[in-house]
Ligand code: Z5A
């Protein structure tokens with residue numbers, strides 16, 4: 687029996703990730719396919735509550751410490767992700783480890799150091815990167831109140847996402863122009879993932895390890 691596909695959706699602030707993952711969930715469900723939507727940070731866990739307080743500027747943490755908490759927040763769901771995939775459920779993630787690396791590196795931390803705590807997490811079969819210019823994002827109501835919602839940081843984050851994307855093959859990292867209408871973006875997103883509806887026959891890979899099909903793997 688094929689396993690479920692692991693689909694990550696990444697992107698800048700206001701790029702429409704939550705809108706698009708919700709739409710994907712609806713489309714897979716309508717097709718009678720088991721799907722589970724996850725969101726990182728998962729603010730419901732004990733670690734997630736610490737992250738939430740930090741993002742709302744209700745607590746202060748060293749940049750390395752908050753980075754490790756974001757990673758731990760993924761690790762606490764790693765076995766759940768693996769179990770769901772093995773049961774044949776499609777897992778769709780709203781942000782994943784690439785956000786972790788991009789935001790912390792944009793703050794000035796070493797890129798390879800940023801990757802290390804996430805090495806060997808379940809690797810997405812495909813990552814859809816919703817790309818939007820800060821100008822377009824601003825048209826969507828501007829940035830909010832949270833710590834990272836500032837244009838200068840978002841520009842740096844976009845540059846680092848672009849660097850990360852260069853490490854993956856075109857099948858594994860798909861950049862979608864998210865500055866268009868919700869319907870146009872949704873049509874593109876669906877065209878890239880509908881092939882995964884039937885499941886995946888290859889084994890689940892591990893993020894940033896030798897067995898992951900990357901052009902320029904962290905460990906090689
Ligand atoms: N972070 C980190 O540092 N390290 C990590 O490891 C992880 C995350 C996982 C919180 O993330 C912060 O955590 C984030 C990165 C950091 N900081 N920043 N920036 P979050 O995921 O919880 O953030 P969020 O609150 O969900 O916001 P968001 O992700 O930026 O929004 P979005 O999901 O991309 O967009 P949306 O909610 O779908 O849409 C935004 C608005 O635009 C909304 O009014 C929509 O109706 C509208 N919209 C959506 N699509 C369109 C189109 N196509 N046209 C016009 N309007 C649209």
Ligand code: MG
Pocket residue numbers: 703704705780
């Ligand atoms: Mg969101």
